[in-house]
Amino acid sequence: MASGNINHPLADDIRAFSRFGPAIASAIHTFCNALLLPLLLAILAWQMAPAYELMTLKGSVHHAIIVIVPMLFMSMLLLKTFKPDGLAEKHFGWSKSLCRGIHAGMRCFVWLVLPLKFFCESLGTFQNGAWYDSLGRLFFLATLTAISMALYLICRGVNQWRDTVLETQGLARTRAQRRQYRESLLNGGPIDVEMLSADTWKATLRRLLLLGVSLVPMILVGLSISGYHFTSMQMTKRGIWSTLLAGLIAIIAGLISRMLLVTQFRVKLRQLKRNDTGHIGEDESINISEISTQVNQLLRATAIVAMVVIGWHIWSEVSPTIRFLDSVELWDAENHKGELKTYTGSHMLMAIGTLCITWVLSRNLPGLLELTLIDRLPFDKGGRYAISFVVRYLVGLLGILLACKIVGFSWNSVQWLAGALALGLGFGLQEVFANLVSGIIILIERPIRVGDFVTINGTTGHVAQMQLRATTIRDLDMRELIIPNKKFITEDVMNWTLSDQLSRLIVKVGVAYESDTQLVQDTLLSIAKKHPLVLHRPQPVVVFGQFGDSTLNFELRVIVPKRDLFPQVQHELNMAINAEFRAKGIEVAFPQREIRVRTEAMASNPVLERKAS
Structure with missing residues (x-):
């Protein structure tokens, strides 16, 4: 697209950020650099595999390499991603202090934690573990101490990033400023409300929480010394994998976020071009800021759900809470195969999680579709809103049905309850159902659309929002009126813009x-x-x-x-x-009237009245 086609002062800047190729190239370069060392170790282990038994020294080294290589690859990927001017800082737009802290922590993990972990794994199999209870346990304790150091570096970077954000927003002060303010108070200086509210209890709680996270490995050290070595070892292994997989999810989310940001800029470019050429008006363009908010919320929710699912699979075998939920029996019901199945607390927890995911998707998925797909289709603003409307309620319905299926609620088991509810609601909420059905009719026939200029019951304004039960109209005084959908079906409606805007x-x-x-x-x-x-x-x-x-x-x-x-x-x-x-010299006329004043004397004397006339 040539720059001359768009007459807008920000067109060149928007175009500069609408390319995804550099981010892809940087991601491929980062992946290849991270793969080099693990690949060499994997080749070495492959060469050693057929020649040595597990209890020998070389066999133990082979086993340790097999265990370390996946961790090393993911660690190197995080290390290369968060390096200065790397993928995270340059293309994801993440804070320098945050990237610096994660890079320092991963550097400690790669060059200190993993070598110690390698010796632990080697000693665990060498000579049938004869050295593991002495030297191997010392290496394990040293590994936990190194993990604590790596977590401290990462948490320090997170804390510096949050302090930078708050200082940018004017909600935080440096230590020197706080110390100077305390000295001023001791000398009888005035109270600064902004300074008092700057360093709140939330910041202190955040610092304590991050410090507690970095000290979790030291708790495992205490468990190992107290005799719970196996428990400490299992929790360490699962903790390492949980942290590395969370970092991998963060990288994937960053790439997707960058791709969606590029898509937003491209949509903005298309809007600018259409506005210049007259293909589409400003009232028919999509709201980039609102859709961006929806997409970011959906991306964060997806990342959180992915972390929860991965954490569930990693910790399900050792978590007593998950095992306890499996033992709580709620009811028995027939599944889709006709077999009697017992549903437990785990099924209820999964159903609740499904409903939460459905709620997030129904609110934010239409924004993602509008950004990536609907904007490319030949629809006006009303058509795009209708598609988003259908997707929102369809996702909600499918999510509710899936949650009911997870806990064993089929139609055969609840049809009597549905019949009773339908009978009661039919009498008590008939107006509500009439509005719901009217909303569906409006959605199918589309007599009004979002953005249309309509007149109903003496109210004239724009259709601002359409819901399944009611429609919001913003009049010329910028007041919003909520009108039930039934009125649009049963009463006369004048749509000034149904076929055209003229x-x-x-x-x-x-x-x-x-x-x-x-x-x-x-x-x-x-x-x-x-x-x-x-x-x-x-x-x-x-x-x-x-x-x-x-x-x-x-x-x-x-x-x-x-x-x-x-x-x-x-x-x-x-x-x-x-x-x-x-x-x-054209005179704009105005009404002319002739006024006669009649007094009581004129009424009694006709001669005076004729003279006055």
Whole structure:
């Protein structure tokens, strides 16, 4: 797309951020660099595999390499991603302090934790584990200490990043500023409310929480020394994998976020081009900021769900809470195969999670579809909203059905309850159901759409939002009126923009009887043709309406592009008519009345009344 096609001051800047190729190239380069060392170790282990038994030294080394290589690859991937001017900082737009902290922690993990972990795994199999209870346990304790150091570096980077964000927002102060303020208070200085509210208990709690996270491995050290070595070892292994997989999910989320950001810029470019060429109006363009918020919320929710699912699979075997939920029996029901199945607390927890995911998807998935798919389709704003409307409620319905299936609620088991509810709701909520059915009819027939200019029950305004039960109309005074959908089906509705946006404006003017009617007509037509918002096809028309009591009544009939422009065009035409009539000596007539005053003396003396007349 050539820059000359778009006349907008931000077009070049938007175009500069609308390319995804550099991010892909950087991601491939990062992946290859991270794969080099693990690949060499994997080749070495493959060469050693057929030659040595597990209990020998070389066999133990082979086993340790097999265990370490996956961890090393993911660690190197995180290390290369968060390096200075790396993928995370340059393309994801993440904070320098955050990337610096994660890079320092991963560097400690790669060059200190993994070598110690390698010795632990080697000693665990060498000579059937004869050295593991002594030297191997020391290496394990050293591994936990190194993990604590790596977590401390990462948490310090997170804390610095949050402090930087708060300082940018004006909600935090540096240590020197806080110390200077305390000295000022001791010397009797004034109280600064902003300084008091800057370092709140939330920041202190955050620092304590991050410090506690970095000290979790030291708790495992205490468990190992106290005799719970196997428990400590299992939790360490699962903790390492949980952390590395969480980092991998963060990288994938960053790539997807970058791709969606590029898509947003491309959509903005298409909108700018359409606006310049007249293909689409501003009222038909999608709301980029609102959709961006929905997409980011959906991406964060998806990342959290992925972490929860992975954590469930990693910790399900050792977590007593998950095992306890499996032992809580709720009810028995037939599954889809007709077999009797017992449903437990785990099924209920999964159903609740499904409903939460459904709620997030129904609110934010339409924004993702509108950004990636719907904007490319030949639909106006109302059509795009209708598709989003259907997707929102369809996702909600499917999520509810899936949750019911997880806990064993089939139609056969609840059909009597559904019948009773339908009977009760049919009498008590018949108006609500009428509005719901009307909403479905409106969605299918589309007599009104979002953005249409309508008049109903004396209310005129734009259709701002359409829900399944009611529709929101924003009138010309910027008031929002909630109108039940039933009224749009059962009552008369005037849609000014159903087939097109064109509307006719009539400007009435009265001139004196002595005026030249041809001059009046020519003047009105000249004013209309000069106005930039008056369309030339259909052409403006001047109609000599009637002979009034004291005026010759003319009507100037013009076509404007939108109904919203009525006040502006009417004002400007009236101003121009007044100026032109004054310049050409055309008198704008006004009603004339003859007033007679009759006193009591005139009523009693007809002669005086005739003289006064």
